[in-house]
Amino acid sequence: MTLLAYQFALDPTPAQERGLRSHAGAARVAFNWGLARVKAVMDQRVAEATYGITGEDLTPSISWSLYSLRKDWNAVKDTVAPWWAECSKEAFNTGLDALARALKNWADSRKGKRKGRPVAFPRFKSKHKARPSIRFTTGAIRCQTRHAILPRIGRVKLHEDATGLVADVESGRSRVLSATARYERGRWFVSFTVDTEVSRPAPSDPGAVVGVDLGIKTLAVLSDGTEIPNPRHLSTALGKVRRLSRTASRRQGPYDPGTRRRQAPSNRWRRAAAALGKAQGRVADVRKDSIHKLTTDIARTYGTVVIEDLHVAGMVKNRRLARHVADASFAQIRRQLEYKTEWRGGRLIVVDRWFPSSKTCSACGAVKAKLALSERTYVCTQCGLALDRDVNAARNLAALGETMVAGSGPETLTGRGADQKTGLARQVAVKRQPGTATAGQTGTVPSQDRTAA
Numbered sequence: 001m002t003l004l005a006y007q008f009a010l011d012p013t014p015a016q017e018r019g020l021r022s023h024a025g026a027a028r029v030a031f032n033w034g035l036a037r038v039k040a041v042m043d044q045r046v047a048e049a050t051y052g053i054t055g056e057d058l059t060p061s062i063s064w065s066l067y068s069l070r071k072d073w074n075a076v077k078d079t080v081a082p083w084w085a086e087c088s089k090e091a092f093n094t095g096l097d098a099l100a101r102a103l104k105n106w107a108d109s110r111k112g113k114r115k116g117r118p119v120a121f122p123r124f125k126s127k128h129k130a131r132p133s134i135r136f137t138t139g140a141i142r143c144q145t146r147h148a149i150l151p152r153i154g155r156v157k158l159h160e161d162a163t164g165l166v167a168d169v170e171s172g173r174s175r176v177l178s179a180t181a182r183y184e185r186g187r188w189f190v191s192f193t194v195d196t197e198v199s200r201p202a203p204s205d206p207g208a209v210v211g212v213d214l215g216i217k218t219l220a221v222l223s224d225g226t227e228i229p230n231p232r233h234l235s236t237a238l239g240k241v242r243r244l245s246r247t248a249s250r251r252q253g254p255y256d257p258g259t260r261r262r263q264a265p266s267n268r269w270r271r272a273a274a275a276l277g278k279a280q281g282r283v284a285d286v287r288k289d290s291i292h293k294l295t296t297d298i299a300r301t302y303g304t305v306v307i308e309d310l311h312v313a314g315m316v317k318n319r320r321l322a323r324h325v326a327d328a329s330f331a332q333i334r335r336q337l338e339y340k341t342e343w344r345g346g347r348l349i350v351v352d353r354w355f356p357s358s359k360t361c362s363a364c365g366a367v368k369a370k371l372a373l374s375e376r377t378y379v380c381t382q383c384g385l386a387l388d389r390d391v392n393a394a395r396n397l398a399a400l401g402e403t404m405v406a407g408s409g410p411e412t413l414t415g416r417g418a419d420q421k422t423g424l425a426r427q428v429a430v431k432r433q434p435g436t437a438t439a440g441q442t443g444t445v446p447s448q449d450r451t452a453a
């Protein structure tokens with residue numbers, strides 16, 4: 001069983017759009033109601049503790065589970081939201097589910113049970129800022145060639161063609177589990193979570209190892225010398241983003257740099273910010289389509305794929321726009337290669353970012369102390385090799401992959417220590433464990449994929 005998400009842009013009628021909005025609003029109401037309740041009990045207990053009240057005399061704490069939150073909501077919904085019957089119960093469930101997850105993430109993070117940066121306590125969702133979203137898990141959810149059928153909302157026109165998904169569902173190979181409608185960058189999208197048995201053929205050259213060097217000037221360079229250029233319209237789209245962000249920064253935004261205070265943004269700023277969001281979305285779409293094509297082609301061809309682990313969280317802080325976009329793509333490329341190689345029984349090796357792939361000579365193995373970013377050609381002072389910098393790096397990655405494949409079975413590739421024979425320090429192979437895919441992390445068929453996460 002594999003979970004996949006298929007996303008399509010929607011073209012709702014005005015009435016359907018109102019329906020989607022009111023459902024998303026209901027989700028927000030339930031979220032905020034639950035959060036207020038949790039906060040009130042927490043504050044009460046803290047206050048009581050300062051008066052010396054302890055143990056059983058304290059106001060009892062309440063459960064944060066979705067089940068309890070839903071039960072409590074059902075008990076009060078007539079008073080809190082007398083209009084509740086106008087919306088599907090899925091709307092309230094969406095909000096309460098999001099709250100239960102947010103509270104769990106915060107609690108786990110505080111107890112050190114959660115990886116990554118600390119998670120803040122959930123905040124109330126604002127009508128103007130929260131991204132409208134509603135998830136349907138029961139009822140009449142269907143995908144047709146040109147329509148999405150959503151409970152209560154009805155038959156909503158798709159902006160794109162869903163023939164591929166419909167064919168898989170009709171043949172019984174895929175099953176739609178849920179549908180999430182969300183408003184993003186001025187448009188509604190639907191994302192179907194699908195359980196699929198569709199199998200993909202093994203790589204055409206299972207014994208082949210390929211090194212992939214990810215770049216800024218090009219999307220990627222392979223160790224066989226293939227250069228995959230950036231998508232054609234990327235630089236135009238980036239230019240538009242730059243221009244619109246300058247426009248927005250000249251207008252009165254939500255932050256006043258003079259007084260360093262928050263302020264009410266002007267309507268002109270709102271318009272500019274909306275246009276900017278749309279242009280940024282365009283960049284993400286253009287980039288994402290080409291990334292899907294790249295990762296599919298690679299996973300289809302090579303049995304072993306070697307990429308470098310780039311420290312994405314740190315690098316995204318870089319302020320140059322092209323760099324920023326490229327960094328955001330690295331994470332996506334890696335994620336897609338992880339599941340696409342696994343689907344086809346291939347293997348992905350992620351090399352530690354301290355491995356000097358750029359500074360090492362791919363012919364003789366000599367390592368340079370320094371290599372300026374401006375040096376586009378790698379010239380080896382030891383053996384005289386002169387090679388495109390990125391091809392050289394990709395070849396080093398491939399060579400490292402070859403050593404690891406030859407030196408050990410696939411199972412031992414999944415941890416540190418697999419590199420003992422290579423003499424190259426600290427590379428780590430990462431292999432995705434089966435069954436760890438969740439709906440939010442899985443991919444889509446390239447042509448149908450529209451949005452960035």
Ligand SMILES: [Zn+2]
Pocket residue numbers: 361362363364365366380381382383384385
């Ligand atoms: Zn050399």
